[in-house]
Amino acid sequence: MERFPVATAAGADLWNELRSSTLVRIVLNAPAGALDGAPEEVERVEVDAGGRSRVNVTARRFVLAGGGVENPRLVMSARGGEGIGAGGEAVGRYYMDHLRFVSGILTPTDPRLFARAGLYDIRRTSDGIAMGKIVPTDELLRTHRILHSGAQLLPRPPDEITDALHNVATVIRDLRARRRPRLDVSATLRAVTYVATTAPEMSARQRRFPPRTDAGWSSLSRNQRRYASFTVEHQIEQAPIRTNGFRLTGRRDRFGRPATELRWTWDELDLASARTTQRLFGEAMAAVGVGAFAPVEWSEQPVLTTPGGAFHPTGGTRMHASPASGVVDADCRVHGVKNLYVAGSSVFPTCGYANPT
16 A cells, blocks of 8 residues: 655645754755765755855754755765765766556456545545555565566546547647647547546546546446456666766756756666566466466567656665775764765665555
């Protein structure tokens, strides 16, 4: 199960606690730009106050909590680009994110499954949002030596409706590009009818328009006639590979700071794990009689549904006992620096399959 608490409630409680504290001073619109000091001690952080103006902030201890991209950038660019700490060889390396791809189509043996699979829908609860995913057991992970993963089920209308929706989408793209569209009248009518009978009910339940197509579907009526199969989207863990990571470039951001560039590629472990996971999923669905799974074939690598990643960057300042393989120690203190700590997903040595924070 994946659960997402109500952000406004949690944020309001934390904000009120911080604002009322006599030990905390909050400064907004003041991003940390650079660290400076001696190789073994941070003396100040330069804060970008707008444009090229900067303010120095001093402290006895510093904690970087800028996220999976900014944390490694600040460590790499410290002291005028010389870096800081004993883990310089590992800074920015071992980048990971969650890779999402459509692994296949699951056609239920019994159409009534669409009315019973609400656990796997994205739905509102009393304290936030929840959804179920299908994950491999610990035994499968160990036996087949695969990375972790989670499969999301997305209900899919019959092929003739899906094709009609794609046709309408193509027509819209042609019109926007000022190309002459190839209009299929019968397909357009099928698409319009499907949208007219589905969108209003989903919008009413979600209280938004246009509605999300991946959330709230389990609450619709007559789902066993509305849907014919599930699109299975896998979100998989990425292996920590040393050559995947960030580096500083010659480009500058709007504050005049060195910009970062990400370089990563599929590792054979990632690809082998994805293929094995895809096969095991199909075997499991058949073994328990859920339905037939038609895998999506690929030659070199699967097509990512979110090519830029799942916005869960991890690993750039990873935790390791040795500064040769990591940036922070078990206390999240940067190796070789007595007063610099890092918090956030960038310290994770592995990333699992689910949202890191």
